[in-house]
Amino acid sequence: MTLSLISPALTGGLIDRADQVRVDSDRLASYMNWKARLLTLNGLEPEVSIEGRLVWRSLADAAPDSELIFLGLLDDKAHFAELKCSEPGSSLQYNPRVWQMLASLPADELALYGGARTLVDWHARHRFCSLCGAASAMSKGGWARTCSSCAAEHYPRVDPVTIMLSEFKGKVLLGRQPRFPLRRFSALAGFVEPGEGVEEAVARELWEEAGIRVRNVRYVASQPWPFPSSLMIACTSEALSDELTLDTTEIEEAAWFSAAEVRAAMAGDETAPFIAPPPFAIAHDLLKHWLDAQ
Numbered sequence: 001m002t003l004s005l006i007s008p009a010l011t012g013g014l015i016d017r018a019d020q021v022r023v024d025s026d027r028l029a030s031y032m033n034w035k036a037r038l039l040t041l042n043g044l045e046p047e048v049s050i051e052g053r054l055v056w057r058s059l060a061d062a063a064p065d066s067e068l069i070f071l072g073l074l075d076d077k078a079h080f081a082e083l084k085c086s087e088p089g090s091s092l093q094y095n096p097r098v099w100q101m102l103a104s105l106p107a108d109e110l111a112l113y114g115g116a117r118t119l120v121d122w123h124a125r126h127r128f129c130s131l132c133g134a135a136s137a138m139s140k141g142g143w144a145r146t147c148s149s150c151a152a153e154h155y156p157r158v159d160p161v162t163i164m165l166s167e168f169k170g171k172v173l174l175g176r177q178p179r180f181p182l183r184r185f186s187a188l189a190g191f192v193e194p195g196e197g198v199e200e201a202v203a204r205e206l207w208e209e210a211g212i213r214v215r216n217v218r219y220v221a222s223q224p225w226p227f228p229s230s231l232m233i234a235c236t237s238e239a240l241s242d243e244l245t246l247d248t249t250e251i252e253e254a255a256w257f258s259a260a261e262v263r264a265a266m267a268g269d270e271t272a273p274f275i276a277p278p279p280f281a282i283a284h285d286l287l288k289h290w291l292d293a294q
Contacts, residue, residue, distance in 0.1 A: 006289060008223035008232075009102065009280035013111030015072040015079060022070050022141030031070075031078035038062055039071070039081045039116050045098055046105070046113050054109045069119050069142030071112065081116040083138070089124035089228075102280045110280070111224075118226040119143070122156045125228070130154065161230045162201045163189035163283060165290055166214050168239040168256060172290055173210060174274065175246075175254035185265075185274040187283040188251070189232070202235050210254055211245025214238060220289055223282040234286045259294045262287055 021027045040047040040055040047055040062068060062082050071079040102110060119142060126145060129136050134149030145154045165187050166173045174185040190205035192198060199217040206214050214237035223232040242256055257265075257273065264272035266287060277283035 006221040006234075006285045007107075008221055008234075008282045008285050009107070010111055010114040010224050010226070012107050013115065014108045015074045015112055017072040018070075019143075021073070021078075022143050028070060028078075028141050031073070032059060032068075033078075034058065035076075036078040036080060038068075039079065039113070041081065041116070041120065043087065044117050044121055046101055046117075048101055048105065052104050052106070054105065054113060067123075067138050067142070069116070069123070069138070071116055071119075079112070081120050081142075083120050083123045083142070087120065087124040089121055099278065099280075103278060114224055114226040118224070118229045119156060121226070121228050126154060157229060158224075159230045160192040160198070160201075161189055161225070161232050162192060162198060162205060162235060163187050163232050163286065164202045164206065164217075164235040164237055165286055166206055166210075166212060166237045166239045167290070168242045170294070171242070171256035171258050172262060172287075173206075173212070173239065173244075173254060173256055175210065175251040176274075177250065178252045180252075181275070183275045184277070185253075185255070185257075186277045186281070187234075187286055188254075189283075192233075198233055198235065202237055206237065206239075209247050209250050211243070211247075213240045215240065220286060221282065223285075225282075232282045234282050234289075236286070236290065259291060262291060266291070 036059050037056040038059050038061060040057055049055050063084055065085045067083045069081045069083055071081055123138060127136060129147035129152055131152045132150045134147055136145040136147045136154060139146040175188050176185050188205060188209050192201040202217045203214050206212050216238045218236050220234040220236060225232050244254055246254055261273050265274050265276040
């Protein structure tokens with residue numbers, strides 16, 4: 001298998017997901033011992049030690065009414081996350097505290113937290129069967145839910161999202177959504193819709209949001225994004241024109257930037273025409289990839 005040369009944040013986890021354990025209730029129970037570790041979460045946010053690491057406890061510290069999600073095996077120890085009955089699921093609002101934590105955690109722990117957050121959040125938002133409406137229960141170590149009435153099995157979903165750059169005569173297109181901080185520009189992005197491939201989604205989104213037609217769409221890398229459960233698929237493309245027609249319900253501003261302008265923004269230069277995406281976002285990696293190709 002050929003892996004991307006880019007290693008985005010939230011990838012590179014070292015834990016063995018141990019599918020053979022999660023589907024065997026007896027084997028899973030045997031790992032629920034004094035060596036097992038329980039991830040400490042405040043809602044969906046990680047608790048971080050003064051050393052900048054995730055905080056782990058024993059299974060004895062789990063709340064009496066909580067359920068345990070098996071994250072996998074690391075150093076022959078089972079690692080779990082806790083789903084509390086009161087957990088309401090995610091809020092999609094911008095949270096600076098979580099963003100700061102994402103930038104400070106070691107890569108392997110960030111990947112582990114991202115997976116745990118996605119699973120806890122999915123369970124909190126999918127407590128009922130989508131087929132018959134009856135209550136569902138956690139199964140397969142937390143990697144599925146089974147309906148108590150019709151026995152339908154439901155699995156955590158991942159929503160594919162294209163995030164893309166388009167180039168025209170040595171300049172790259174970046175945009176700013178209304179929810180972004182002032183001067184923050186990033187790659188344009190959008191969900192892959194039913195019945196289309198990744199390349200088609202890239203072309204459609206750039207046409208809908210920026211009014212440009214593109215060719216030569218190329219895959220670059222991908223990143224799991226647990227807010228709440230997306231897979232960011234980073235691509236590049238070539239625009240046929242630099243004339244923009246913005247969908248202002250999606251994009252507040254957009255502009256073409258030169259390599260020099262992008263380098264200045266990536267270096268944190270206060271005189272740069274925009275603020276670059278944060279390092280843990282795949283848009284940051286995508287811009288580095290584009291600069292390396294110039």
